[in-house]
Amino acid sequence: MTFPVVDIDPFDEQFLADPYAHHPALRDAGPVIWLEAIGCYAMARFAEVQPALKDWETYISARGVGLSDFAHEEPWRPPSLLLETDPPLHDRTRGLMNKVASLSGLRALQPEWRAKADALVTEVVSRGEVDAVEALAEEFPLRVFPDLIGLRDEGREHLIPYGTIAFNAFGPKNRLVEESMARGAEAAAWVNESCKRENLKPGGWGMSVYEAADRGDCSPEEAERLVRSFLTAGVDTTVNGIANLVHALAEHPSEWSKLRADPSLAKRAIEESLRWGGVVQTFFRTTSLDVAVEGGTIPAGNKVLLFLAAANRDPRKWDEPDRFDISRNAGGHVGFGFGIHQCLGQMVARLEMEAVLGALLDRVTEMRANGPAEFRLNNTLHALARVPVKLVPA
Structure with a gap:
């Protein structure tokens, strides 16, 4: 072992x-x-993580x-036709999606989403002290995303526990996997x-995905799996x-004041939160060939764990990254991954974040932590399971 x-x-x-x-x-x-501990190579610096995410031919996704x-x-469950495939299959399915x-x-949905965000934030601000996870982060996506996909009305709350299962399953078969699958069996069904x-x-x-299948762009079985990808990624x-x-x-009230003074910083605030706090912490790749890297060679057929969140706070890349x-x-930043496999749901996430943040900026003068997250x-x-915040209305 040379590493x-x-x-x-x-x-x-x-x-x-x-x-x-x-x-x-x-x-x-x-x-x-x-x-x-897991018998695996790993990279945690930005200079290695970002190129590995981009180089799908060397660091493949089709082996999970x-x-x-x-x-x-x-x-x-059947592998994702987006996250767990490589070209040429990935080119076809990602192009369709x-x-x-x-x-x-x-973009055409932005006015509708903003109106729904305004209504939700008005309701939340009237309460003064709330858990932002339950009141905003979980509530708003469930008000807009199921309608975007065209999901049936009953049971939409199952989307959140299903996501917990899916992301736990990328790790080892530990207690977290067992418990989330046991609790989420109804959600998965x-x-x-x-x-x-x-x-x-x-x-x-x-x-729309099934209509693409009707045109011959994919099979009906692939269409079902692609719709599932929306529900996992979105x-x-x-x-x-x-x-x-x-x-x-909320933890940095001076930044909230800065944003209130200059709302044009909203998109930067969103990207900085994705870099600083992250969405996904890690993903694996598998080497398709022997890879010569600094310190030695990673043999073909080996898993490599990429620490996305660690790369996003690498002082070799970012000044004062914490x-x-x-x-x-x-x-x-690599908060949504990088390259051809970057998150399908990233546009949805960013636009929903924009809607909620815009509504908060219009209605809240002070937003501060009201207890530990x-x-x-x-x-x-x-x-995050809980983010207690105090909101002072405008």
Whole structure:
């Protein structure tokens, strides 16, 4: 072994409770390290993580973006046709989905989403003291996203526990996986049924995927799996994104004041929150060939764990990376991944965050923490469970 061996288990519950406390040790150990606890190579510096995400030919996704290697293990559900495929199949399915989930179509929905955000924030601000996770981060996506896809009305609350299962499953088969699957069995069943053509409403993104199948752009079976990709990518990313944004601004009241004074910084604030607080912490890749890197060679067929959140706070890339600063140009962060496999739901997440933040800026003069934030353990997400905030109305 020519790479530094690091005695850190990234799926230990103490690590998952506060991953940022362990990231400096991972980065400082070297550009490529060996994690003995899980028998895996890893990268935590921006200079290695971002190019690995971009180089899909060397660091492939088709063998799974979790710890499980699909060449040797049966996945818990059929692999994603977006996240867990490589070209040429990925080119076809991602191209289809990019047409369905067009930015122009989303932009057309902005007035409606902003009106719904205004109504929700008006209601929330009247209460003064709230948990921003429950009141905003979970509530707003459930008011807009299911209608975007064309989901049936009953059971939409199952989307959140399903996302918990999906992101836990990228890690080892530990307590978190077992408990989320046990608690979320009904949610998983609801999602499976909701992806079927007969359960989708006309006019939504879901039905548009099946209409693409009618044109021969994919098979009906692929259409069902692609609709499921929407339900995996479009909820937890947004819930986490909104929660982290509110958490960051509440913990840094001077930044909220700066934003109130100059609302043109709103998009920078969103990108900085994605860099600083993250959405997804880690993803795996598998080497398709022997890879010569600094310190040695990663043999073909080996898993490599990419620490996205550690890369986003790498002092080799960012000045004072642990500081939340909405004036910073955080462009180029890997909060939603990078390259051809970057998150399908990132446009939805950003536009929902814009709607909620705009509504807050119009209605709240002061937003500050009202107690410590609480996190829920997850193998892939550093997810907020509770963000107590005090909101002073304008």
